[in-house]
Amino acid sequence: xxxxxxxxxxxxxxxxxxxxxxxxxxxxxxxxxxxxxxxxxxxxxxxxxxxxxxxxxxxxxxxxxxxxxxxxxxxxxxxxxxxxxxxxxxxxxxxxxxxxxxxxxxxxxxxxxxxxxxxxxxxxxxxxxxxxxxxxxxxxxxxxxxxxxxxxxxxxxxxxxxxxxxxxxxxxxxxxxxxxxxxxxxxxxxxxxxxxxxxxxxxxxxxxxxxxxxxxxxxxxxxxxxxxxxxxxxxxxxxxxxxxxxxxxxxxxxxxxxx
Amino acid sequence: xxxxxxxxxxxxxxxxxxxxxxxxxxxxxxxxxxxxxxxxxxxxxxxxxxxxxxxxxxxxxxxxxxxxxxxxxxxxxxxxxxxxxxxxxxxxxxxxxxxxxxxxxxxxxxxxxxxxxxxxxxxxxxxxxxxxxxxxxxxxxxxxxxxxxxxxxxxxxxxxxxxxxxxxxxxxxxxxxxxxxxxxxxxxxxxxxxxxxxxxxxxxxxxxxxxxxxxxxxxxxxxxxxxxxxxxxxxxxxxxxxxxxxxxxxxxxxxxxxxxxxxxxxxxxxxxxxxxxxxxxxxxxxxxxxxxxxxxxxxxxxxxxxxxxxxxxxxxxxxxxxxxxxxxxxxxxxxxxxxxxxxxxxxxxx
Amino acid sequence: xxxxxxxxxxxxxxxxxxxxxxxxxxxxxxxxxxxxxxxxxxxxxxxxxxxxxxxxxxxxxxxxxxxxxxxxxxxxxxxxxxxxxxxxxxxxxxxxxxxxxxxxxxxxxxxxxxxxxxxxxxxxxxxxxxxxxxxxxxxxxxxxxxxxxxxxxxxxxxxxxxxxxxxxxxxxxxxxxxxxxxxxxxxxxxxxxxxxxxxxxxxxxxxxxxxxxxxxxxxxxxxxxxxxxxxxxxxxxxxxxxxxxxxxxxxxxxxxxxxxxxxxxxxxxxxxxxxxxxxxxxx
Numbered sequence: 074x075x076x077x078x079x080x081x082x083x084x085x086x087x088x089x090x091x092x093x094x095x096x097x098x099x100x101x102x103x104x105x106x107x108x109x110x111x112x113x114x115x116x117x118x119x120x121x122x123x124x125x126x127x128x129x130x131x132x133x134x135x136x137x138x139x140x141x142x143x144x145x146x147x148x149x150x151x152x153x154x155x156x157x158x159x160x161x162x163x164x165x166x167x168x169x170x171x172x173x174x175x176x177x178x179x180x181x182x183x184x185x186x187x188x189x190x191x192x193x194x195x196x197x198x199x200x201x202x203x204x205x206x207x208x209x210x211x212x213x214x215x216x217x218x219x220x221x222x223x224x225x226x227x228x229x230x231x232x233x234x235x236x237x238x239x240x241x242x243x244x245x246x247x248x249x250x251x252x253x254x255x256x257x258x259x260x261x262x263x264x265x266x267x268x269x270x271x272x273x274x275x276x277x278x279x280x281x282x283x284x285x286x287x288x289x290x291x292x293x294x295x296x297x298x299x300x301x302x303x304x305x306x307x308x309x310x311x312x313x314x315x316x317x318x319x320x321x322x323x324x325x326x327x328x329x330x331x332x
Numbered sequence: 333x334x335x336x337x338x339x340x341x342x343x344x345x346x347x348x349x350x351x352x353x354x355x356x357x358x359x360x361x362x363x364x365x366x367x368x369x370x371x372x373x374x375x376x377x378x379x380x381x382x383x384x385x386x387x388x389x390x391x392x393x394x395x396x397x398x399x400x401x402x403x404x405x406x407x408x409x410x411x412x413x414x415x416x417x418x419x420x421x422x423x424x425x426x427x428x429x430x431x432x433x434x435x436x437x438x439x440x441x442x443x444x445x446x447x448x449x450x451x452x453x454x455x456x457x458x459x460x461x462x463x464x465x466x467x468x469x470x471x472x473x474x475x476x477x478x479x480x481x482x483x484x485x486x487x488x489x490x491x492x493x494x495x496x497x498x499x500x501x502x503x504x505x506x507x508x509x510x511x512x513x514x515x516x517x518x519x520x521x522x523x524x525x526x527x528x529x530x531x532x533x534x535x536x537x538x539x540x541x542x543x544x545x546x547x548x549x550x551x552x553x554x555x556x557x558x559x560x561x562x563x564x565x566x567x568x569x570x571x572x573x574x575x576x577x578x579x580x581x582x583x584x585x586x587x588x589x590x591x592x593x594x595x596x597x598x599x600x601x602x603x604x605x606x607x608x609x610x611x612x613x614x615x616x617x618x619x620x621x622x623x624x625x626x627x628x629x630x631x632x633x634x635x636x637x638x639x640x641x642x643x644x645x646x647x648x649x650x651x652x653x654x655x656x657x658x659x660x661x662x663x664x665x666x667x668x669x670x671x672x673x674x675x676x677x678x679x680x681x682x
Numbered sequence: 683x684x685x686x687x688x689x690x691x692x693x694x695x696x697x698x699x700x701x702x703x704x705x706x707x708x709x710x711x712x713x714x715x716x717x718x719x720x721x722x723x724x725x726x727x728x729x730x731x732x733x734x735x736x737x738x739x740x741x742x743x744x745x746x747x748x749x750x751x752x753x754x755x756x757x758x759x760x761x762x763x764x765x766x767x768x769x770x771x772x773x774x775x776x777x778x779x780x781x782x783x784x785x786x787x788x789x790x791x792x793x794x795x796x797x798x799x800x801x802x803x804x805x806x807x808x809x810x811x812x813x814x815x816x817x818x819x820x821x822x823x824x825x826x827x828x829x830x831x832x833x834x835x836x837x838x839x840x841x842x843x844x845x846x847x848x849x850x851x852x853x854x855x856x857x858x859x860x861x862x863x864x865x866x867x868x869x870x871x872x873x874x875x876x877x878x879x880x881x882x883x884x885x886x887x888x889x890x891x892x893x894x895x896x897x898x899x900x901x902x903x904x905x906x907x908x909x910x911x912x913x914x915x916x917x918x919x920x921x922x923x924x925x926x927x928x929x930x931x932x933x934x935x936x937x938x939x940x941x942x943x944x945x946x947x948x949x950x951x952x953x954x955x956x957x958x959x960x961x962x963x964x965x
Contacts, residue, residue, distance in 0.1 A: 123571060143577040150575065166564075
């Protein structure tokens with residue numbers, strides 16, 4: 074269980090989080106959605122411990138502030154938005170760094186398995202810098218997966234924090250990445266994802282947290298949060314919501330409004 | 333599914349097997365060390381000391397001149413190359429060098445102060461410090477610069493590498509200006525001393541100097557491997573490294589302090605020796621990849637071998653006189669570096 | 683080819699030392715003095731500043747006097763090192779002292795008395811005190827005669843600007859307390875520069891204020907094109923120089939540096955030569 078209470082954050086004198094309470098359960102994908110500037114990424118940074126401030130975050134009952142970077146790395150991995158690599162490391166070396174960060178004793182075969190999971194097994198000895206944006210994004214996903222390879226370690230769930238994991242990807246790879254997160258959650262791990270794509274969110278998340286102006290506007294299963302009035306107000310546009318038998322809710326943008 | 337893609341290869345095709353590189357460098361160092369002990373203006377061979385009755389002067393050549401000089405060369409060469417690799421890892425830039433944290437500028441200023449103003453000291457103090465005035469001042473200057481920069485770049489326990497870089501440039505300019513003033517008041521002899529100091533040399537090596545510098549150099553070298561994992565992770569960015577459990581602030585502090593210690597001590601005992609810090613890690617990254625766990629120890633080996641070899645050339649080229657080692661380093665290092673850049677460009681453009 | 687020679691040297695080293703029969707001379711004036719005492723056969727090596735008498739340049743060169751390398755010095759197998767004040771670096775001297783080599787530092791000075799003292803110190807170190815006393819007395823008399831003649835010249839003394847070097851139009855001149863100033867005074871001139879000590883880069887205004895009657899420049903021998911050595915024309919067309927009396931009358935005196943400023947056994951000769959150049963007889 075990940076639990077946060079009374080989180081505040083200020084940027085440039087402006088409150089970007091106004092006393093947010095948040096929780097997420099292992100075995101689920103918890104998606105954080107909301108318009109640009111609503112505080113999604115700031116909330117994520119408070120939850121990973123990158124940002125400190127008023128309020129408390131606990132991971133499995135342990136306050137984040139009391140865990141060392143190393144102890145934290147054994148229990149959760151974070152997939153950031155795009156980044157650059159300073160030196161010509163190979164894909165294998167990058168993913169191995171992730172595995173070494175999360176394993177008390179490295180296990181053979183995990184680097185390869187993590188790369189196979191994201192469909193990059195054939196490029197294992199290629200230079201990371203030479204790869205396309207989409208390949209680098211999946212390479213980073215393999216790295217964080219290799220860090221928390223076992224969704225449940227020593228009886229404790231591991232956590233994956235992913236910030237817009239499908240931003241640079243085509244639709245096929247978007248589904249592939251969501252499938253990776255899905256399997257991790259199904260095996261007992263916890264996933265917290267900042268998402269822009271509401272359709273993918275609706276398809277995969279068990280729980281959706283809708284942010285609006287630094288507050289949580291709604292939180293709950295897709296059926297409760299993905300409603301016309303809530304989304305239209307948060308995103309300031311008109312959306313056409315439908316349901317499909319297999320897929321659940323899906324939506325189409327309709328018109329800008331509430332300008 | 334088709335056949336599992338080939339992944340059995342031990343090393344990616346563009347890299348050399350690590351064992352080959354390590355053994356090659358160790359052999360290179362062994363050959364350079366033997367040459368350094370065997371070759372010199374006097375033509376004395378090390379085994380003569382065992383094989384026949386030698387004079388005290390001959391034993392002094394081997395044990396009081398060549399041996400401390402060889403050990404100092406090994407330590408200084410290793411320290412300069414490892415310092416370069418650490419700085420490049422810290423700044424995530426293959427062109428970074430210890431000069432970026434102000435050690436070079438500070439140490440240089442210290443040396444100039446000692447050379448130019450040393451003559452103004454009361455005779456008693458001068459006699460006490462004697463030959464060690466310049467090394468002591470250079471070391472103190474290097475450390476003072478690093479402490480100032482660290483203070484400027486640190487805020488609430490966070491060290492900004494970008495601020496440090498900017499402050500380093502500013503401090504370098506300031507040190508350059510003060511150096512300029514001192515050069516203006518320097519007399520002719522002092523100017524010549526300054527020039528020679530700037531070109532670097534191991535000629536002053538003796539057991540006293542070695543005893544003073546070795547603990548600092550060895551401590552810096554010993555600290556480096558503990559930074560390897562952290563520097564690898566920091567290649568992905570400080571934030572990512574933190575997520576991967578790296579105590580980023582500790583790694584930064586450790587890297588800066590060990591570089592300051594090693595460079596300060598190296599510059600203090602050998603003057604300005606360039607190129608090792610950039611060329612050695614660069615070549616090794618091409619050969620075995622950028623992972624610091626291999627890069628740091630191999631850089632120590634390679635740096636030591638190159639400096640000992642260059643020093644041997646320096647004292648043979650115009651024997652019985654001696655060339656400053658910085659000249660040899662640049663004469664050999666610059667063309668090799670250009671050649672590597674050209675060769676790489678050809679590969680990239682094909 | 684080289685190896686047998688080196689081993690030969692090593693064997694020479696191994697021979698028991700005869701009392702100070704292998705002398706290394708560091709410093710141009712020191713070497714000149716050794717030669718003037720007739721002891722040049724005992725020299726085994728020299729430093730870079732030793733250029734006179736020319737025969738000495740055939741000896742091995744152990745490098746610049748302030749940057750001696752311990753093994754380089756030991757390799758020539760000296761049992762006595764005669765060195766001018768300022769030779770170094772100190773670490774090298776300490777190593778050589780530890781190796782048991784006798785070392786004598788010859789004091790530097792820019793007075794006739796100091797020149798005589800140099801000779802006596804060197805002669806004592808070489809064990810030829812009597813020859814040293816004779817040479818010192820003779821040189822003292824010669825210097826006194828040359829100086830007396832030079833300072834007896836009637837009329838105002840010429841203002842002399844000594845220029846050590848020229849780098850791209852920036853001239854380095856000799857201020858107070860320099861060997862050049864001492865030499866100019868001994869030869870009956872006046873140093874045109876005052877107000878600063880040592881050798882300094884000169885501003886155009888400082889040159890104008892100095893108003894020299896004569897430029898005295900270093901001549902490092904024919905064909906020397908190294909930095910700082912210029913043609914007379916370079917000086918005379920220098921805008922600040924051109925406006926001075928020396929520039930207008932194109933009076934440039936060239937003298938070889940070691941001869942002029944060495945303060946060795948050729949000092950009397952140098953005083954006479956400079957005196958002749960400063961007071962040219964009317965045609």
